[in-house]
Amino acid sequence: MKEKNRSSNDNTALKKTLLLYKEEANEDRLPQQAYIIIQKAILNLQLQPNEAFLEREIIEMLEMSRTPVREALIRLEMDRWIRLIPRKGFSVEPIIKENIEQICQIAEALDGVAAELATFNINEEHLEILDSLITNQEKYLNENNLKAYLDADNQFHNLIIEYSHNERLIDIMDSHSDQLYRARLFTINERKLPIRSIKEHRAIVAAMRAQDSKAAQLLMHSHRHRGGQEILGIIERNPANKTKK
Known part of the structure; x- marks a missing residue:
């Protein structure tokens, strides 16, 4: 099964959702804030099972620097919310x-x-x-x-x-x-x-x-x-x- 990719319209809608979650996040530490936001998007299926995305896309959507987003993505992978696809980015874990x-x-x-x-x-x-x-x-x-x-x-x-x-x-x-x-x-x-x-x-x-x-x-x-x-x-x-x- 191929990973599902987002259209530009989907990315625009996702960015609005992520920024809304960012406003709601009660967390000052940027890596933890990024983790909470991305996890919430996965939890609420704004990022669907098997959906592929790039690190740079999330950085742009969250309007954050690379370091906290990268730390959040590493933690999300460790916690089995996403998986790294070599040379392709990340994919949301399927519901197995x-x-x-x-x-x-x-x-x-x-x-x-x-x-x-x-x-x-x-x-x-x-x-x-x-x-x-x-x-x-x-x-x-x-x-x-x-x-x-x-x-x-x-x-x-x-x-x-x-x-x-x-x-x-x-x-x-x-x-x-x-x-x-x-x-x-x-x-x-x-x-x-x-x-x-x-x-x-x-x-x-x-x-x-x-x-x-x-x-x-x-x-x-x-x-x-x-x-x-x-x-x-x-x-x-x-x-x-x-x-x-």
Whole structure:
């Protein structure tokens, strides 16, 4: 599969997006700022899986000098967001079934543990926040705003992980959650409308409110497993995302 190249119009649109991310970035260190901006573009699919780009293009778009951009690109390659193509530039890593399958397995197990632990720590204020996120998900779904739905869904899961108060679990999930988010965004238009997910979220919160930690764990594990299987099936069927042999 050849890497996908951008047109001049695409580059103009991408530059506007990157500069917007630059304005939003709360980071003074230029290498870290460049890393955050480029990663966000990959995460939100403004830079698509398998898409090729040149270092000089990113330097021009970000209106930065070469050194911080080069440092950011090296880190992004180490973190498996991009890969270096000798004498050609860089390419965004594809969303590979085997990688996402492993991340889904981690999410199933650790999100379940997080729900169990959060049940012991959660208070009514936390539960109301989770309830409000579910309400927002229903609203976005009714508006057919799937990106906003996914962002609220992501926040729901991240808060439960935060409420676990387990720093090691939080660190592990932080290192994988962005890759899972990208895969979910990549497949969301091909999935069934996530009405069932909203029902499952309500059941998880109900178990936590009832202080039934084991039920919360099992419900979360089942929820993540079902969603993961849907994502993996779509990725496997998508020929445009397959990496070169």
